[in-house]
Amino acid sequence: MAVWLTVPATWVGRAVVDLVRAARNAKRRRRARIDSRATRGITLLREWLSPRQREQFDYYNFFEVVGCDSGKSYRIQHGISTNVIELDRDGRPRTGWCLVPEGNLVAGDVMLAQKIALETDERGALAVARQFLVPPPLRAELAPTL
């Protein structure tokens, strides 16, 4: 009787261990895929940034673009949404703009699409964007200059 109970219990135990192991491996593979996608996105972005923007991005994790229609400056921060900040003449945050490319894109791709849109079709980009309020900066948070 004891043997009849022990054998299935061993099988179940092994099956559970296998399942946990498979789930852990799948999670690891998924993490690696996401990391690889994110890295590719940042590589593409860096290739398309101007030398000054690349320097800014590497140092501060954001870069600035100039709108082709108004000449206003925008700061594009690392992120996939609510990451475009319009700056005033003194480089202080004035208002936020949320515009993102359709689809599930990585941060590098999102930031690159935002940069190109503002530099080549600012009016069209802002026409579809949603505004959001940005808090006034603390003195220490004012835009640094390179």
Added chain:
Amino acid sequence: MATQIVMDHSGDSRHHFDTSDLKALAEAERRFKVLTGHGFTAAVRQANGGVSLLRSFDPGVEETLFFPRLVGG
């Protein structure tokens, strides 16, 4: 060798083609039309570091980037 880069969920997809190969060129032009027809924007890098939009297929462009339509977040 020219390249068309298409932003997608995998980061990006790259399509390389020989500009002296008429068949490859026709395929690249077809891809351009399909993507822009689906709302993608085509952009090219300028020599001075700037970026400009491409409204129609240009076989002389070395690298074209396509990104999906922008929407309010």
